[in-house]
Amino acid sequence: MVITGASSGIGAATARRAVEFGHRVVLAARSEDRLEGLAGELGDGALAVRCDVTSWDDQQQLVAATLERFGRMDVFFANAGFGARRGFLEETVEHWQAMIDTNVLGAALSIRAALGHFREQNAGHMLLTSSVAGRRVLAGSLYSATKWAVTAMGEALRQEVAETDIKVTLIEPGMVDTPFFDNPVSNALEPDDIARAVMFALTQPAHVDVNEVLVRPIHQPT
Secondary structure, three states: OEEEOOOOHHHHHHHHHHHHOOOOEEEEEOOHHHHHHHHHHHOOOEEEEEOOOOOHHHHHHHHHHHHHHHOOOOEEEEOOOOOOOOOOOOOOHHHHHHHHHHHHHHHHHHHHHHHHHHHHHOOEEEEEEOOHHHOOOOOOOHHHHHHHHHHHHHHHHHHHOOOOOEEEEEEEEOOEOOOOOOOOOOOOEOHHHHHHHHHHHHOOOOOOOOOEEEEOOOOOOO
16 A cells, blocks of 8 residues: 555554554655654554655656565555645745645646556555545635645546446545644544545445545534
């Protein structure tokens, strides 16, 4: 199981859960120190690979490293992403560009990197982290627009591979207390709550394809 954005938050929590379920994991992110620390915690079944998801070369090398180490790739969780303050006069243009490149292009490159291998074996499970913000428009939110794009990509991929045994799942969290936010978030989901939702999708029978998992904390109104 390959996980991008694995150095913290949802990615790290999912890696821990995946190992409990017997998966070997490939941890991908730009933060090498955090990745190595997590890989050391998880043991011999974990491999840390530095990867900038906006780089096609890095994404190809990530899949190649997975196949070299483990000989197969069953799951790719395209989880890397970050946000921005709401308001079209907020943030810098450079921040916007980096966010679009990571959230949108990065997810597309992950699909492209994984899909060839999945097609060769006529099996595999592609998961993408979208958001509640990818299901409803948020005022002044370019981040929301990037997650609408991820939601559309997930459905477009599902339709493309519908005649194969490849599965596609969109993970759509509501408010989660992760390093995504600058300040602590109250009454939010924990990263492990989303990790358990990921494992729910992964542990269904072969004939069941869970296409969307939308998870909110109980008192989130929208």
